[in-house]
Amino acid sequence: MHGSLFSLEVNAxxxxxxxxxxxxxxxxxxxxxxxxxxxxxYLDSDLYDACxxxxxxxxxxxxxxxxxxxxxxxxxxxxxHQVLSAYDGFLSRPLPADLHGCLDxxxxxxxxxxxxxxxxxxxxxxxxxxxxxxxxxxxxxxxLAIPLVAVGLxxxxxxxxxxxxxxxGQVEHYLTNDFGTLPLxxxxxADGRPLQVDVPAxxxxxxxxxxxxxxxxVRLLLLDSxxxxxxxxxxxxxxxxxxxGTVNRIRQELVLGIGxxxxxxxMGLAPTVWHLNEGHPAFLxxxxxxxxxxxxxxxxxxxxxxxxxxxxxxxxxxPAGHDVFEWDLVAAELGPxxxxxxxxxxxxxxxxxxxxxxxxxxxxxxxxxSRFRNGVSxxxxxxxxxxxxxxxxxxxxxxxxxxHVTNGxxxxxxxxxxxxxxxxxxxxxxxxxMANADYWKCIxxxxxxxxxxxxxxxxxxxxxxxxxxxxxQHRRNGLAETxxxxxxxxxxxxxxxxxxxxFARRFATYKRATLIFSDRERLARLLNDPDRPVxxxxxxxxxxxxxxxxxxxxxxxxxxxxxxxxxxxxLVENYDLALGRLLATGVDVxxxxxxxPLEASGTSGxxxxxxxxxxxxxxxxxxxxxxxxxxGWGIRPHDPSWDQGxxxxxxxxxxxxxxxxxxxxxxxxxxxxxxxTMAKASMRSIIPRxxxxxxxxxxxxxxxxxxxxxxxxxxxxxxxxxxxxxQWKRLVEARWNQVSASVVTVxxxxxxxxxxxxxxxxxxLNGLAAEHVCVECLVExxxxxxxxxxxxxxxxxxxxxxxxxxxxxxxxxxxxxxxxLQRYRIRCFxxxxxxxxxxxMGRMLWL
Numbered sequence: 001m002h003g004s005l006f007s008l009e010v011n012a013x014x015x016x017x018x019x020x021x022x023x024x025x026x027x028x029x030x031x032x033x034x035x036x037x038x039x040x041x042y043l044d045s046d047l048y049d050a051c052x053x054x055x056x057x058x059x060x061x062x063x064x065x066x067x068x069x070x071x072x073x074x075x076x077x078x079x080x081h082q083v084l085s086a087y088d089g090f091l092s093r094p095l096p097a098d099l100h101g102c103l104d105x106x107x108x109x110x111x112x113x114x115x116x117x118x119x120x121x122x123x124x125x126x127x128x129x130x131x132x133x134x135x136x137x138x139x140x141x142x143x144l145a146i147p148l149v150a151v152g153l154x155x156x157x158x159x160x161x162x163x164x165x166x167x168x169g170q171v172e173h174y175l176t177n178d179f180g181t182l183p184l185x186x187x188x189x190a191d192g193r194p195l196q197v198d199v200p201a202x203x204x205x206x207x208x209x210x211x212x213x214x215x216x217x218v219r220l221l222l223l224d225s226x227x228x229x230x231x232x233x234x235x236x237x238x239x240x241x242x243x244x245g246t247v248n249r250i251r252q253e254l255v256l257g258i259g260x261x262x263x264x265x266x267m268g269l270a271p272t273v274w275h276l277n278e279g280h281p282a283f284l285x286x287x288x289x290x291x292x293x294x295x296x297x298x299x300x301x302x303x304x305x306x307x308x309x310x311x312x313x314x315x316x317x318x319p320a321g322h323d324v325f326e327w328d329l330v331a332a333e334l335g336p337x338x339x340x341x342x343x344x345x346x347x348x349x350x351x352x353x354x355x356x357x358x359x360x361x362x363x364x365x366x367x368x369x370s371r372f373r374n375g376v377s378x379x380x381x382x383x384x385x386x387x388x389x390x391x392x393x394x395x396x397x398x399x400x401x402x403x404h405v406t407n408g409x410x411x412x413x414x415x416x417x418x419x420x421x422x423x424x425x426x427x428x429x430x431x432x433x434m435a436n437a438d439y440w441k442c443i444x445x446x447x448x449x450x451x452x453x454x455x456x457x458x459x460x461x462x463x464x465x466x467x468x469x470x471x472x473q474h475r476r477n478g479l480a481e482t483x484x485x486x487x488x489x490x491x492x493x494x495x496x497x498x499x500x501x502x503f504a505r506r507f508a509t510y511k512r513a514t515l516i517f518s519d520r521e522r523l524a525r526l527l528n529d530p531d532r533p534v535x536x537x538x539x540x541x542x543x544x545x546x547x548x549x550x551x552x553x554x555x556x557x558x559x560x561x562x563x564x565x566x567x568x569x570x571l572v573e574n575y576d577l578a579l580g581r582l583l584a585t586g587v588d589v590x591x592x593x594x595x596x597p598l599e600a601s602g603t604s605g606x607x608x609x610x611x612x613x614x615x616x617x618x619x620x621x622x623x624x625x626x627x628x629x630x631x632g633w634g635i636r637p638h639d640p641s642w643d644q645g646x647x648x649x650x651x652x653x654x655x656x657x658x659x660x661x662x663x664x665x666x667x668x669x670x671x672x673x674x675x676x677t678m679a680k681a682s683m684r685s686i687i688p689r690x691x692x693x694x695x696x697x698x699x700x701x702x703x704x705x706x707x708x709x710x711x712x713x714x715x716x717x718x719x720x721x722x723x724x725x726x727q728w729k730r731l732v733e734a735r736w737n738q739v740s741a742s743v744v745t746v747x748x749x750x751x752x753x754x755x756x757x758x759x760x761x762x763x764x765l766n767g768l769a770a771e772h773v774c775v776e777c778l779v780e781x782x783x784x785x786x787x788x789x790x791x792x793x794x795x796x797x798x799x800x801x802x803x804x805x806x807x808x809x810x811x812x813x814x815x816x817x818x819x820x821l822q823r824y825r826i827r828c829f830x831x832x833x834x835x836x837x838x839x840x841m842g843r844m845l846w847l
Contacts, residue, residue, distance in 0.1 A: 113281035129505075139218075161174075201336060206254075254334065274311070279322060312370035371836045371837070376600050378625050394845075462587065498533045616632060735766045761796060763775065
């Protein structure tokens with residue numbers, strides 16, 4: 001046939017008694033509300049699957065006859081009204097009573113900036129862990145009725161869809177989003193016209209429009225530069241996530257940070273806390289600085305006010321995760337903006353410097369323009385503190401002002417429907433006891449038989465979907481049907497009990513996807529035991545510019561087609577939220593083998609554990625906190641000071657040894673059902689500690705609420721305290737280098753137990769007030785005898801001042817806290833009651 005093929009979409013008219021269906025389809029609460037999704041599936045299950053759960057697209061394609069039938073179906077109408085009632089109740093729920101002392105929903109607002117948001121596969125503007133974590137943060141805020149607005153970029157092509165070719169090569173396909181099918185609406189001004197803001201840039205201005213999504217009551221604002229007024233270069237800024245090179249990256253960060261602030265102001269929103277989720281949005285501090293300068297504050301005080309209400313979360317210790325821009329590029333791209341706000345380029349580089357005066361580090365900029373900072377696990381908090389030592393050069397890295405809040409995942413999103421149904425019947429109060437560890441002992445009430453049956457059902461669902469995906473993947477690449485049969489032989493044998501190992505994450509070299517293949521003969525023996533069959537399912541994308549990561553994919557694919565591994569090792573293409581949920585609920589064991597200490601947190605293992613999957617992971621990131629010895633297996637990392645090759649060899653040997661001697665025997669030993677016991681321990685211990693509600697409550701208690709209080713204190717009385725603190729900091733910076741101290745009275749080398757000792761120090765203050773210099777004694781025992789005993793800190797008191805010499809005496813009467821040999825050190829540092837952290841100045845003098 002000849003001629004063009006034209007398309008025409010006929011949209012159903014929504015009956016009046018179902019008029020709120022579009023509202024339900026437009027709120028991303030559907031990404032975790034199973035009853036809401038079930039309502040749409042009831043209308044047309046096949047269409048629901050064809051639309052991949054995109055409810056807005058579903059309503060555009062639904063048959064008129066079907067929706068008319070539903071409008072007169074009592075069963076459907078009853079479900080419809082139940083869903084609406086629950087939805088309206090969710091949107092009107094109040095802030096929990098225990099949070100009223102921290103937040104006032106009528107006054108406070110948290111602005112949460114991130115480069116990507118992974119809420120649901122129907123809104124493809126995410127690539128991986130950072131975005132999915134941001135999505136879970138928004139969902140938890142919706143659950144707790146926290147006043148939060150999220151700000152990001154609206155990518156027209158988002159991140160790529162991955163295809164694997166016949167050689168395992170990654171092929172990236174970019175699909176252009178159809179805005180008519182996305183759960184978004186364009187933001188308009190008071191006159192009903194599209195809201196737009198301008199940001200000065202290298203080619204004049206870049207104009208932005210705004211799209212709004214809803215996550216419960218949380219607003220998601222996405223900035224879009226695809227406007228005819230913009231040059232082609234600036235229209236491309238919001239085309240792709242993590243694409244376009246360094247020039248496009250700095251433009252994206254300019255748009256997100258500065259444009260994001262301007263959009264919030266244009267919409268009449270006044271955040272009281274500003275959260276930078278990674279360093280990408282750090283330019284927002286410049287725009288906020290300009291606002292304070294225009295309000296009459298001097299430049300230093302303006303930065304103090306900006307920082308006092310800014311929270312910064314760093315997510316990776318890997319250098320590639322920290323954007324660094326050259327002087328000439330920054331001058332070209334930000335020059336017009338800096339000129340417009342009156343900030344010198346040198347000032348910006350001083351704020352964003354980390355050693356090289358001609359490079360701007362966005363992490364350094366975020367660190368210096370915030371007062372509340374955190375890593376995303378206990379291990380990572382320490383790594384981030386060490387990596388940020390250049391900001392506080394005199395301070396021991398473990399004492400740097402960087403906290404940690406360990407990540408969590410949104411349980412309602414990632415808990416399999418089968419578990420939700422079981423919990424609703426057996427443990428009806430589970431949703432209101434998310435972080436209650438005692439409550440989750442109820443998991444032990446599930447019989448081992450019921451537990452295994454449910455896990456078997458989830459694995460069966462995994463096999464069905466895996467078969468569908470692998471058939472498409474391998475037939476597209478032209479594999480012979482006999483070869484495909486060999487690949488699927490275990491998946492097609494549902495009567496066989498197969499132990500399934502899962503490994504799914506971004507393919508970056510430090511994540512060591514090939515560690516399990518280090519001894520291939522031994523691995524082949526483990527996988528091919530006819531009495532205890534084992535399967536390994538792997539998935540993940542490499543960054544388009546990461547050639548070593550792509551090589552890992554090719555290597556694993558090649559191995560999966562070798563005779564020893566075919567049908568036992570599967571590499572599944574296009575890892576996304578949907579595939580991630582499938583794997584995290586359906587496999588038996590979750591593998592994670594990063595190079596210590598480079599795994600900042602990792603959240604996929606949390607999702608798996610919450611579904612009764614057992615973790616076998618290196619004790620890095622979250623698992624270093626989550627593992628308790630009975631809820632999975634931990635691979636103890638070797639010290640990074642050892643040779644990398646040696647470490648990798650030893651840790652791969654540990655991995656295979658644990659698989660051979662512990663994991664496989666426990667799974668196939670049915671006599672005592674130790675597997676179900678361990679899997680239940682995994683759920684019981686991980687659910688209350690690593691869910692997103694616990695995470696958000698930690699942010700509130702340790703970062704958001706302190707930031708609110710600190711900023712209000714400094715801003716009171718027209719910012720009088722902010723000005724006083726700034727003046728004091730200037731004085732310290734000018735005079736600290738000439739401050740000196742000496743010990744006047746030292747303790748004897750030997751005393752009886754319980755006897756006090758007197759210490760006296762004289763500090764030459766160089767014009768500083770005695771009360772603004774703190775003198776401390778640090779005492780620790782002999783570490784060969786008491787390796788785990790805590791370091792004790794004792795503060796000296798000012799005993800006298802001498803105006804003539806400009807010095808002060810500080811005394812301490814100390815009863816030594818330990819028996820036997822102990823050591824003490826004395827230090828002094830600037831201190832002020834308005835400092836958020838005692839070592840914020842980064843200045844310290846050791847005697």
